Amino acid sequence: MTRSSILILMILFLGMPAFAMIRTLPFPELVQKAEAIVIASVDTQQVVSPADAKVPETSTTVKIEKILKGALEAEKPLQFNTPGSKGFVVRDRPRFPEPGERVVLFLVKNEDGNWRILNGVQGLWPVEVGSDKTLGMGFNYSIQQIEQELAR
Numbered sequence: 501m502t503r504s505s506i507l508i509l510m511i512l513f514l515g516m517p518a519f520a521m522i523r524t525l526p527f528p529e530l531v532q533k534a535e536a537i538v539i540a541s542v543d544t545q546q547v548v549s550p551a552d553a554k555v556p557e558t559s560t561t562v563k564i565e566k567i568l569k570g571a572l573e574a575e576k577p578l579q580f581n582t583p584g585s586k587g588f589v590v591r592d593r594p595r596f597p598e599p600g601e602r603v604v605l606f607l608v609k610n611e612d613g614n615w616r617i618l619n620g621v622q623g624l625w626p627v628e629v630g631s632d633k634t635l636g637m638g639f640n641y642s643i644q645q646i647e648q649e650l651a652r
Contacts, residue, residue, distance in 0.1 A: 522592055527641060528603050531649045534606040534618050539627070539643065542599045543577060547585045550647025556585040560596040562603065569642075569650055570607070578605075578615055594624040602627040604634055604643065 512645050525533065525600050540562035549557040564574045572578075584590035596603065605622035607615045617623040627637030632643050 506520075522621065524637065527621055527645075528649055530606055531569075531621065531646060532622070533608070534569060536572055536605075536607040536609065536615065537568040537646060537650075538564050538570070538572065539568065539602060540564050540578065540604050541583055541602050542596050545596065547601055548581065548602065549625055555583050555590060556588050557581050557583055558585050558596075562596075562605070565602065568604075568646055572615075573600040574623075578607075580615075580617065592621055594621050596624065598625045601629060604638060604646070 523543075533539065543561045543563050544605045545558055546554050548559040549555070550651040559579060561577050561579045563577050564572060567574055567646055580594070580596070582590075582594050584593060584597065585593060589595065604627060606618040608618045610616050622637045625634040625636045625641075627633065634641055634643065
């Protein structure tokens with residue numbers, strides 16, 4: 501009885517990480533499902549949650565540098581509210597880099613017509629400073645590969 505209980509507990513504990521994994525989309529599906537894909541630079545970041553909030557919320561404004569897919573107004577900045585702040589990182593949630601740095605964003609529209617990041621953390625790829633190398637969940641890909649996938 502004790503051995504079978506221990507065995508069951510071990511199986512449960514070993515299987516738990518599988519339940520916590522992010523369901524990532526294959527790269528072609530990510531590109532296809534995105535209604536818009538843009539390269540943008542982070543303009544401003546500001547914590548917007550009340551001081552007594554358990555999890556802070558940060559408002560980030562980005563300026564579009566280049567539209568790879570979709571119909572957006574390039575001169576109109578985009579704003580996103582994400583959980584967490586500089587000192588309080590929320591795991592597995594999109595996190596924008598510092599102002600002045602660049603990102604690739606995979607976007608879809610909400611029911612209210614506002615843009616949101618597709619598939620959470622997978623839809624925000626930081627871009628390495630001084631290059632076009634994509635980081636985060638895009639570290640195996642490049643802006644050129646996104647453009648090639650769009651051309652198919």
